[in-house]
Amino acid sequence: MDLDSNNHSVFLLHYHLILVVKYRRKVINDPISDRLKEIFEYIQINYNITLKEWNHDKDHIHILMKTHPNTEISKFLNAY
Template sequence: MKEKYNKLVKTLDTNNHSVFNLNYHLVLVVKYRRKVLNKQMVSRIREIGEYIGNRYHINFLEVNHEKDHMHILFKAHPKSALSKYIGAFKSASSRLIKKEYPHVKEKLWKECFWSQSYCLISTGGTV
């Protein structure tokens, strides 16, 4: 038990009045599950997400993808407004991907890149 506790303490973040470890798994799906994602695009989407994440105290830990969806594991701060961050991230990444990869527009419906919905799951455990 002590070993498990020590491992947990090393992963905790702090601020003035709290100790926390807030990890989330976000799944974003391309509208109508169009198979358009590739490594280069996903790398760019990650850059966009990390840049916007700085304003929301969000740090990416891991990103994986298939051709029609992405999995993003990230750390957040108690002050992070997750739904606002996800909205800003989806909006900016959609706009920039369509601008930087114009061939993607041909495969999209009404130029919507992401599905309107998303899946956000808290991860982690307790001692």
């Protein structure tokens, strides 16, 4: 297990984020998922987030991400 550290702390923060399409409509296919992942990877650098796993189905996306304690998840999600 790889632990991250700051000057005075050691941490390991993972978030499991599930994004669901409104009314669970089946609109996510491989090209759409790839584009969403591309956008996620472009934005994650500014928020100290590392993408660990990305999976999708036709109506939702599962994201496993690793963050730092100073990461503002709500601001990241608004940017995304």
